[in-house]
Structure formats: structure tokens, C-alpha cells
Amino acid sequence: MRLAEVFYSIQGEGPAMGRPATFIRLAGCNLSCAGCDTDLKPWQDLAIPEVQSKVTGSRVIITGGEPTLQMSELAELIRLLCLDGKEIHIESNGTNLIPEEVLKNIRCVVISPKRGSGFHLDFWSGKRNVHLKFVMGSAPWCWTSEQLEKLVPTLARDRVWLMAYGAEQDMAGAANVWDLALRLGVNYSDRLHIRMMKR
Numbered sequence: 001m002r003l004a005e006v007f008y009s010i011q012g013e014g015p016a017m018g019r020p021a022t023f024i025r026l027a028g029c030n031l032s033c034a035g036c037d038t039d040l041k042p043w044q045d046l047a048i049p050e051v052q053s054k055v056t057g058s059r060v061i062i063t064g065g066e067p068t069l070q071m072s073e074l075a076e077l078i079r080l081l082c083l084d085g086k087e088i089h090i091e092s093n094g095t096n097l098i099p100e101e102v103l104k105n106i107r108c109v110v111i112s113p114k115r116g117s118g119f120h121l122d123f124w125s126g127k128r129n130v131h132l133k134f135v136m137g138s139a140p141w142c143w144t145s146e147q148l149e150k151l152v153p154t155l156a157r158d159r160v161w162l163m164a165y166g167a168e169q170d171m172a173g174a175a176n177v178w179d180l181a182l183r184l185g186v187n188y189s190d191r192l193h194i195r196m197m198k199r
């Protein structure tokens with residue numbers, strides 16, 4: 001499978017914020033969001049058991065790029081990690097559906113829908129192990145308060161997360177996102193890995 005990198009760290013955002021995990025970052029994405037902070041270029045081709053063998057600890061977060069672009073390899077990797085007893089999380093932009101037989105083996109799916117893309121909101125919002133993370137900011141794919149004020153009341157609020165766009169340590173805009181999350185009764189996500197960057 002096409003692998004960008006594997007590393008062990010602490011999850012900085014979303015429902016598993018603050019928890020340690022092995023991150024498996026798969027290569028390639030089907031979107032090209034302006035200001036994407038993921039380096040999508042370098043990757044290596046590794047056999048699935050080789051990727052499996054790089055996992056340490058009990059929690060695995062599979063991310064990208066867009067991990068669902070390699071669906072059959074992804075399904076096999078998840079099956080093997082599940083047999084190893086790992087707690088599996090995945091992060092996706094939601095534009096590709098994940099089959100039910102794969103979904104049932106994932107503890108936590110985080111879908112971050114990009115405005116203007118086909119992200120299958122009806123499918124994801126009906127799944128109990130799926131959290132929706134909306135990124136707010138000025139980029140064309142980010143969400144505005146007005147849009148979220150209309151959309152959020154149609155969703156299960158305990159599985160909605162709002163997060164500010166930004167790769168700067170001071171996280172400008174985070175306070176406004178905090179206020180909106182409070183007003184709408186949904187979860188706020190910080191970006192702890194950005195806050196912890198060495199100055």
C-alpha cells in the first residue's frame with residue numbers, strides 16, 4: 001500500500017484529542033484544498049503486513065491524505081490490526097463510503113467534510129461510531145458560522161466537533177470557534193500538536 005509515514009505521537013484534535021497513538025498516514029488525496037497542511041508528495045510502497053508491523057501501542061489512527069483511496073488495502077490492514085486487538089480510528093474527508101463490514105471494526109471514524117465536496121453527509125451522520133469535524137476559517141473549503149448554524153441542528157450534536165483552521169501556534173480564530181461550539185451545544189476541538197510545536 002502507498003504509505004507516507006508511520007509515527008507515534010499524541011492525537012492533537014478531534015474526539016481522541018490528548019490520547020497517544022500510532023499514526024499511519026497513507027499517501028494521496030482526491031481533493032486539493034487550498035492551504036492543505038499535509039505534505040502529499042513523498043510515499044513508499046509497502047506490503048500490508050509491513051505496515052502492520054510498524055504499529056506500537058494499543059491505538060492506531062489511520063489518516064492521510066485520504067486513506068479510503070486504497071480501500072481494499074485499507075480493509076485488509078484494518079482486519080489485521082483488529083486481529084492484533086488494536087483500537088482503530090480513521091480520519092477521512094468523507095467523499096468515499098466505507099463498507100459496513102470494515103466500519104464495524106473501527107472504534108472512531110472522524111469525517112472532516114470539505115465545503116463544496118461530495119461528502120455523503122446522510123450516510124455518515126447515521127453511524128454511531130462516526131464523528132463530524134467541521135473546520136472553520138476563510139479558505140473556500142472551510143465552514144462559516146452561518147452555514148453551521150443551519151446545519152448543526154440537523155445532526156447529533158454529541159458527535160459534532162468544530163475546529164479553527166490554522167497552522168500558527170496562537171491559533172487565531174480559535175476563540176470564535178469555541179464561542180460558536182458553546183452556543184450550538186457541540187464539541188470544540190483544539191489543535192494541540194500545533195500548540196506544542198517548538199518555537
Ligand code: SF4
Nearest residue numbers: 029031032033036065
Ligand atoms: S482533504 Fe485533507 S489531505 Fe486532502 S487536500 Fe484537503 S486538507 Fe489536504
